[in-house]
Amino acid sequence: MRFVDQIRVHAKAGDGGNGCCSFRREKFIPHGGPDGGDGGNGGDIILQADHDTDNLVALFFEPLVRSGRGAHGKGKNKHGRSSQHTTVRVPIGTIIHRAGLQPGDPVEEEPIADLTEHGQQFLLCKGGDGGKGNTHFKSSTNRVPRQHTKGYPGEEGWFYLELRTIADIGLVGYPNAGKSTLLGAISAAHPKTAPYPFTTLHPVIGVVDLPEYRRITVADIPGIIEGAHENKGLGHEFLRHIVRCKMLLFVLDMAGTEGRNPIADYQSLRKELRLYDPTLLKKDFAVIANKAELAESADNIKVFRAKYPKVQVIEISALEKTGLEKIFQSIDL
Ligand SMILES: Nc1nc2c(ncn2[C@@H]2O[C@H](COP(=O)(O)OP(=O)(O)OP(=O)(O)O)[C@@H](O)[C@H]2O)c(=O)[nH]1
Numbered sequence: 527m528r529f530v531d532q533i534r535v536h537a538k539a540g541d542g543g544n545g546c547c548s549f550r551r552e553k554f555i556p557h558g559g560p561d562g563g564d565g566g567n568g569g570d571i572i573l574q575a576d577h578d579t580d581n582l583v584a585l586f587f588e589p590l591v592r593s594g595r596g597a598h599g600k601g602k603n604k605h606g607r608s609s610q611h612t613t614v615r616v617p618i619g620t621i622i623h624r625a626g627l628q629p630g631d632p633v634e635e636e637p638i639a640d641l642t643e644h645g646q647q648f649l650l651c652k653g654g655d656g657g658k659g660n661t662h663f664k665s666s667t668n669r670v671p672r673q674h675t676k677g678y679p680g681e682e683g684w685f686y687l688e689l690r691t692i693a694d695i696g697l698v699g700y701p702n703a704g705k706s707t708l709l710g711a712i713s714a715a716h717p718k719t720a721p722y723p724f725t726t727l728h729p730v731i732g733v734v735d736l737p738e739y740r741r742i743t744v745a746d747i748p749g750i751i752e753g754a755h756e757n758k759g760l761g762h763e764f765l766r767h768i769v770r771c772k773m774l775l776f777v778l779d780m781a782g783t784e785g786r787n788p789i790a791d792y793q794s795l796r797k798e799l800r801l802y803d804p805t806l807l808k809k810d811f812a813v814i815a816n817k818a819e820l821a822e823s824a825d826n827i828k829v830f831r832a833k834y835p836k837v838q839v840i841e842i843s844a845l846e847k848t849g850l851e852k853i854f855q856s857i858d859l
């Protein structure tokens with residue numbers, strides 16, 4: 527399944543139907559008055575945040591969003607029917623910007639909306655009002671009005687939609703550090719895990735239920751490697767999804783399997799984050815010393831603690847599900 531987290535779309539709300547010019551014509555009623563009905567309203571285009579949607583793929587397949595037009599008014603005072611509105615469901619965390627006419631044009635920096643809660647709606651393009659039929663123009667001095675107005679056009683424009691996931695905690699780490707195994711162990715999510723790098727290809731959010739009905743959300747993103755800022759591996763592409771996390775957990779393979787060095791990994795992870803967005807390093811964070819059940823971990827953890835005495839290090843085994851409770855005891859969200 528394709529994962530889409532940024533997309534340019536064109537939206538056009540429905541035009542209003544035209545008002546009608548008509549006069550009552552019936553046998554034995556020679557000069558029947560005006561009876562032209564109003565046009566119906568065009569449909570709006572509404573974006574609605576929905577927790578059952580996790581990416582913008584629906585818009586990838588339909589990047590031109592349309593809403594129906596209002597019907598024209600008719601004689602005998604028949605009003606045209608208004609169109610239904612078109613509601614597009616987008617994931618929670620979708621930010622909407624106005625975009626230029628051409629694909630490469632700059633996007634307006636200030637967003638026009640940020641949908642952060644389930645059910646939240648945003649009126650992207652308003653449908654045009656229907657025109658008025660000639661009955662509206664009847665007056666004592668104008669008994670035979672021929673004026674009627676056309677429907678107004680629906681609003682339209684180009685927009686840029688970007689998903690920035692909203693989660694309490696973001697997991698960052700090298701490929702194979704065990705991020706997805708950890709998410710699977712603490713939440714009901716079932717992210718794919720495997721002993722090869724880049725198993726996770728797009729962000730996955732898990733919900734962790736804590737005592738006293740506390741719930742926190744955790745985002746697992748694809749692994750980051752040194753040089754991600756030069757687009758190595760999956761690059762910085764998915765770091766947008768941790769920008770809004772309150773806290774980051776650096777997941778390290780403390781056993782240094784595959785000849786890795788957890789301290790070097792930690793340093794290059796922080797470097798990559800800084801190169802993407804220096805404010806990421808200002809967030810609260812802790813280090814998850816994963817694979818702690820393996821004998822090789824003990825020495826690395828000692829060295830790590832000695833080198834970074836102020837950093838909170840939480841020893842766990844995501845695979846054996848040990849030490850997990852310490853994560854939530856020791857962090858304060
Ligand atoms: N021994 C041991 N192996 C683990 C532990 N946690 C994860 N693994 C193994 O490490 C490998 C990678 O785990 P994943 O959870 O897929 O790693 P990831 O960090 O999500 O990797 P990417 O999605 O590729 O970035 C799998 O074979 C896991 O079984 C652990 O605590 N101990």
Ligand SMILES: [Mg+2]
Nearest residue numbers: 705706725726
């Ligand atoms: Mg993974």
